[in-house]
Structures are given as structure tokens and as C-alpha cells.
Amino acid sequence: MTQWLRSIALWLLAPVAVAAASADVQPAGAPDTMAERVKACIVCHTTADKAGRDAYYPRIAGKPEGYLFNQLRNFRDGRRHYRPMKLLLENLPDAYLREMARHFSALELAFPPPEPLAIPPEEADLARTLILRGDPARDIPACTACHGADLMGTAPFIPGLLGLPRVYLLAQFGNWRNGGLMRGQAHDCMSEIAGRLAPRETDALAAWLAARPGTTARPADAAAALPAELARRCGSIVLQSAGPQ
Template identity: 70%
Template sequence: MDLMRRCALIAFLFFSGPSVAADIPPVDAPDTMAERVKACIACHGPEDKEGRDAYYPRIAGKPEGYLYNQLRNFRDGRRHYRPMALLLEGLPDQYLREMAAYFASLNQVFPPPEPMNSSPAEVELARTLITRGDAERKIPACVECHGKDLMGIAPFIPGLLGLPRAYIMAQFGNWQHGGLMRGQTPDCMSEIARQLTTDEAIAIAAWLAAQPVSEALLKRSGPAAVLPAELARRCSSIVLQPGGAQ
């Protein structure tokens, strides 16, 4: 059974009604969030997993607001992935906030960096876009939104380090083309991604995946606390407050 089907089955068993489990002996499990989200851990465990259809990234340690937004997006159809929709169907906002807070409180495990196979020209291209952007095409530098160390800006912007190159490329493709995971809802990353050429997206993904995340970096940086005013206005459509306001 592939990973996607296993995730859907676990979600069904965890969140289905009592009638489904009538013939299953009761289990004396602790009533904790850690126990409740075991369906999530099947896919989003401590290590990145590559299934037949998609990557399942780590969610531990990501900003609480970001996780809450994504949970709501999957539940409400702004992001499309059937196992996630089944898992979250009918769950209230307050419960999604508790799930987000739980995963945000966990220490994030980072994998070793991927090998850097880019040419010097590709590395320079990636560094330029990541650190300076392209003002003529209205492409902000990655560091403006994701922090100078690319570790994220709390509470809504995730870090970019420690992600697989293929996962980053998949997200670029979904933003550019309104694909399966990102849906059709426009946001600032859709605008930015559509300005990038395929070569630029490949160069950025390869450079990010090749960067190490050291304990010193984690202690020094952590998520920054403030998004620049101009970018906060530009991205206001995706900053969903815990109460549901936009």
C-alpha cells in the first residue's frame, strides 16, 4: 500500500464515527494532542518522505500561523489534496489552532544538505534572486519575506532551508500553474513564481536545498518577528488571523 493510501486510511480510522469502530476493542490511549495527531505523523514524520505522488515535508517547528493557515486552506478547499481534506473535514478552527500550536512547539529535524550540482553561473543567479531579487520584474528577494537567514518570519512565513530540491520545485510549479496542491487561489507567491523562468526556479531550488542548517544558525536566528510593511500589504490576502479575519 503506497503512502498516500496509508495516510488516507489512518485519517479515516482516527476521525470516523463510533459506528465504524464498533467491533474494535477499546484502547486505553492518553487524551493528548500528541496521541490525536498520530494520523498526521504517518506522513509528516521526523524525516522528509518521498511518495509516488508527492513529497511530505516535516511540519514540526514551522510557524504556528503558517501551519494554521495551511490546515484551514486544505479543509476549506483553497489547497487540494484528498487525504488532507479527509483528515481535516469538519474540524473547527479552534482545533486546527491547537494542532498548529502543537506542531510549532516541536523541535524541527533538518536533513543533511543535498549536493550542489549547479554551475557557477546558476549559483550566482540563485544568490542574486535570493538576496537582492529583481526590482524591474517586481520580484522581491527571498530574504525579505523569509528572513535574512531564510529561517522564516513568525507567525506566517515558513523557513526555506532544509527542504528537498524536488519539493521546492513542485511548489514553484503549483504556484505558477495553479496545480493540485496550491489550487487556483491567487496569492503573493503565485505572483512571484510566475515571474520566474524555469531556469531561475531550478537554480533557486538547488541552492536552497544545498544549504546546511547548523545548531548555531538555529540558536542565532529563529523566526524573525516582523514582515516589512510593503510586503505585508502585498501578501495580506494570505495572512489569515487566528480568528479567521483576512
């Protein structure tokens, strides 16, 4: 483990009972708050999206609590692959991951300016159709059906799609389509949807979404209105492992 990763791990593990041996390295007088404990996280996940040497670090502030909890568990348990995240989270229990998710979900959102819409009008129309109506003939639902009418997410476990760079959205489509890099506890609908979309369609969707400004609206709490099967797939860890709020 590199020196910086070891240092970050000690910050994360210090407050956890299973890592009591690490607690001795916590700076004297440091407040015992979640904001203090997650300082290791904001080394990479700041108030703006950031590209590193080997990864892209999205903003996580304001995303739905259940979504963040699912992703933390996915990294820890090997359903989502990025070795530094796995090393940092491998000894943390579910209850602590839930506290971390709750902390970041309560933070205010900060959005960069939207990107220019650099695609032809017919490509923009294609993206708008898929986002608002989907393609029933190919069993592709509208993006708004899951991610909310304003595309800002559906609490507690479906993230928003606005305020994200085009290259990040394209990478996520690729991860879902190729399999193995991102998967949930239950079989994921996003892997199926991404597999049905042509590269031209994902290019158009990423460009269109990146050109839309994010809003200050919190994710809509409409999970109860989702079809039962969708809720099971997207919220499997939250609903089955974490129990009620």
C-alpha cells in the same frame, strides 16, 4: 475511502465534539493529549521528509504556527488540493486546526544534510542575487524580504526555505506558477512571483536553497515589520479568522 484513510480519520476526529460518534473507537486508556491525537499525522509527516507513492510528505515540525494553520485550512476548504488531506480535515473546526498547528510549531526541527550544489557558478550567482536582492525591474522581491534574513521563515505565517529537497522546492514553484493547485484566501504574492521567474531561475533557486544547511533558529517573529499588503496576503486566514494569539 480506503481502510488506512478511514482509520486515520477516526484518530483525528475522535477528540472533536462534531465527531463524537468516532470517540468510541479510541483505544482504552489512551492519553487525551494533542501528541496522541496527531499520531495519524506523523504516519506521513515524520521527522524526515518522505516520498510516498502519490505524494511528497515534508516535515512540518517547527514551521510557523500561522503557516501550518493556513495550510490545514487550505486543504480542508479546497484551496490546496490533496484528497487524503481534505478527507481527513473536512469535519475539523478552525479552533482544533489551530491547536494542531500550535503543537507542530512547538516541536524541534530536524534537518537532513544539505544536497551538493550541482549547478555552474553563474547559476549559483543568479540564485544568490534573486535571494538576496531580487529583481526590482520585474517586481520580484528578495526571498529574504519575506522569508527572513536567515531564510528560516517569519512568524507567524511565512515558512522557512532551508532544509528542503530540491525536487520539493521545484514542485512548489510549479504549483504556484500553474495555479489551481495552491492558493490562499487572498490573492497570493507567491503565484505572481513564480509566474515572473523563468524555469532556469527556479531551477537555480531550488538547487541553491537545497544546498544550504538548515539552522536550529526558530522563525523570526518579524511579521509586524512586513508591508501591510504582504501581511494581508500571507496571513489572511490567521489575521482575519483566527484573531489574536
